[in-house]
Amino acid sequence: KAGVTQTPRYLIKTRGQQVTLSCSPISGHRSVSWYQQTPGQGLQFLFEYFSETQRNKGNFPGRFSGRQFSNSRSEMNVSTLELGDSALYLCATGTSGRFNEQFFGPGTRLTVL
Amino acid sequence: SQQGEEDPQALSIQEGENATMNCSYKTSINNLQWYRQNSGRGLVHLILIRSNEREKHSGRLRVTLDTSKKSSSLLITASRAADTASYFCATDVRQGGSEKLVFGKGTKLTVNP
Numbered sequence: 001k002a003g004v005t006q007t008p009r010y011l012i013k014t015r016g017q018q019v020t021l022s023c024s025p026i027s028g029h030r031s032v033s034w035y036q037q038t039p040g041q042g043l044q045f046l047f048e049y050f051s052e053t054q055r056n057k058g059n060f061p062g063r064f065s066g067r068q069f070s071n072s073r074s075e076m077n078v079s080t081l082e083l084g085d086s087a088l089y090l091c092a093t094g095t096s097g098r099f100n101e102q103f104f105g106p107g108t109r110l111t112v113l
Numbered sequence: 114s115q116q117g118e119e120d121p122q123a124l125s126i127q128e129g130e131n132a133t134m135n136c137s138y139k140t141s142i143n144n145l146q147w148y149r150q151n152s153g154r155g156l157v158h159l160i161l162i163r164s165n166e167r168e169k170h171s172g173r174l175r176v177t178l179d180t181s182k183k184s185s186s187l188l189i190t191a192s193r194a195a196d197t198a199s200y201f202c203a204t205d206v207r208q209g210g211s212e213k214l215v216f217g218k219g220t221k222l223t224v225n226p
Contacts, residue, residue: 033214035216042216042219043216045213045214048213056212056213058213090155092214099203099213100144100161101158101161102148102156102158103158104148104155104158106154107153107154109153
């Protein structure tokens with residue numbers, strides 16, 4: 001099976017812009033979670049989608065949003081970018097809920113200038 | 114604050130030696146997982162131990178769980194240079210009607226050839 005893919009791999013934006021990141025899960029995986037990883041805060045949970053519904057949510061402002069399509073692919077959007085949004089954004093997929101074994105993509109490195 | 118905290122933050126050993134990393138957490142859990150991350154890339158699932166298990170093995174990995182002390186340890190035996198990576202523990206946490214996987218800040222392991 002193909003692994004989890006994320007596009008783009010690298011992105012440079014300026015403050016105030018918005019960005020959309022994409023995650024394609026492993027075939028058969030219906031749960032997609034998003035994480036932000038920074039040197040200071042580590043890995044932080046953004047949200048989880050399952051069957052096109054946001055099922056769980058972390059403690060991020062409303063500028064961070066996401067959606068999931070019927071084929072389980074997911075997108076994450078960040079509006080009005082801030083310098084502090086510079087991070088590695090990782091998506092992880094799984095077969096069901098309860099956060100058992102998660103399969104991570106390679107991540108999207110976002111730099112905000 | 115982080116649910117899981119790894120200790121030590123960094124560990125440097127020689128090839129062939131054993132490496133032990135510890136993780137402490139704060140709330141009750143269903144399971145605890147360990148992941149590995151090579152520099153700036155996606156995480157790879159290593160092992161999952163359920164709350165009713167005390168020890169689990171997978172190849173050169175041994176994980177223990179002590180729910181009374183809210184702690185876990187990951188032992189890598191006969192380490193290799195390829196084991197150089199950051200290692201994270203992760204626990205599932207229910208908070209405010211939402212569930213999420215919470216990662217510690219990780220232990221950076223360096224195995225010198």
